[in-house]
Amino acid sequence: MGKKIKLGVLGGGGDSLIGILHRVASSMFDKFEFVGGVFNPDHEESKKFAQELGIGTDRVYKDLDHLIAEEAKLPEDQRIKVVSILTPNFLHFPMAKQLLENGFNVICEKPMTTSYEEAKILEDTLNKSKTIFAVTYTYTGYPMIRQMKEMIAAGEIGEIQKIDVQYYQGWINPIIHDKDERNSIWRLDPEKGGISCCIGDIGTHAFDMIEYVSGLEVKELLADLNYVYSDNKMDVDGTVLLRFSEYVKGVLRSSQIATGEENNFAVKIYGKKAGLKWEQENPNYLYKLEDGQPMKVLKPGHEYNSALSLDGTKLPPGHPEGIFDSMGNIYKGVAKAINGEKYHPAEFPTMKDGIRGMNFIEKVVDSHAKGNVWVKLDA
Missing domain, CATH: 3.40.50.720 (NAD(P)-binding Rossmann-like Domain)
Structure with a gap:
């Protein structure tokens, strides 16, 4: 070594x-x-x-x-x-x-x-x-997310028709309703958190994920944000309509006031031939849906998975891997890059992903501020 x-x-x-x-x-x-x-x-x-x-x-x-x-x-x-x-x-x-x-x-x-x-x-x-x-x-480090990406790239679900991503948490709910508390945490302070709380914190995860797994880029969006109180300067909930092309549309729903939710992150991609679904709270299961067929469940560690997915799997099938493992896969990819080893470009998010994320956040806030209108993302 x-x-x-x-x-x-x-x-x-x-x-x-x-x-x-x-x-x-x-x-x-x-x-x-x-x-x-x-x-x-x-x-x-x-x-x-x-x-x-x-x-x-x-x-x-x-x-x-x-x-x-x-x-x-x-x-x-x-x-x-x-x-x-x-x-x-x-x-x-x-x-x-x-x-x-x-x-x-x-x-x-x-x-x-x-x-x-x-x-x-x-x-x-x-x-x-x-x-x-x-x-x-x-979350891009999860083996079954990488499998999802590879299956879509290989055409297994056909041409994409619909994208639906949801990221719901409830942790800000008890804070937002207390004036002193909501004015004391850094995530609701624009000087420390930036122009967005919910979209900047978890909505950007959802945005990066759909571009990662689908291989498509969002071209336009329309956003509706919720601040709950007039003195709160940071969004805590938002719904964003997405256009990837004239005939490929999607929706991104993100909330930190979804009472009782923990870390409910779900990604659904529907193509002409099949659909794929993944849920972060049960990350070892990738669901494949086809018309007239029983739902299939794919799991990590099996030989039917892609090389990219298997590279991110440490344990034999049936041994759960979680968020520590997912982050570990990102560190592993970075180590390969630093050491000059061969690596798959999907092994870790790069500067491009960070830039796309910031463009997304600003366009969401801009769309809402202008009265919930369609705005274009930079290419």
Whole structure:
């Protein structure tokens, strides 16, 4: 086995869900060595967190400037080679830009930036740096999502006619109805979260997913958002009509006030010959529907699955794999790219996906603000 890639992390300290998800995922295929980073704005808290994790505090830095300066002093083969950005949204762009300018590979949480303009600037920076950049649209790492993508590309469902994606959560429901609470969390603060909460947080997952599995691009959209209260500046619910072409239409439904829902993410693609359905809360099952035929259920790990799907499957059939495994597959793809190994372009979301996501968010907000009208996405 080759030498492990040294990994640094920005954010993700304390009881952060996303922090443990990235740490576990990065360790799955023995490709990365987590060595340090900046986990908290308070340096002492960062060091305490490192001690809790059992890693040395010598590479726990005060801030990003300190990380870059100190890592540059080390021999090249000992330096942090890739940094994962797990901070609130408003920090993604400046941190990613600075890292790219200093030659680091980057794995960034979504949304990639807080504006489309920032995303395009980041693309220019990446082109100059010639490093690897990944955006963690996590659910693209599931084996049966990759199988779904490959089946559609192979024409197994025929020409696509209808796309329906739903992402429902309920976690903001108890917060939104308390004025003090809704004014205190960063996700409902435009200065920290950007112009959108629900669409920016989970709607962008749904948007990336439908373009990933279908191989199609959304050309136009019409959005209707819900803010619930007039003093709330961030959407917490939205429905978006989609046009892929004159005869291929779809709908994206996203909500964080779907009372009682946990993480109800479902993708349905219907073609002339068949349909495919997948649900994140039961990710090992891919359903194939055909007129006049019993519904078929495909599961991971079987030889009938594609090479891309099987590459993302660690265990024999019947052993459930979940979101940690899905994120692990993205890290695995990034490791291949950094090491110069051959990899499938669908193994991890790239800068292009991040840019498309930011264009989508801004167009959704624009469509709603203009009175729920059709607007075109950039090509």
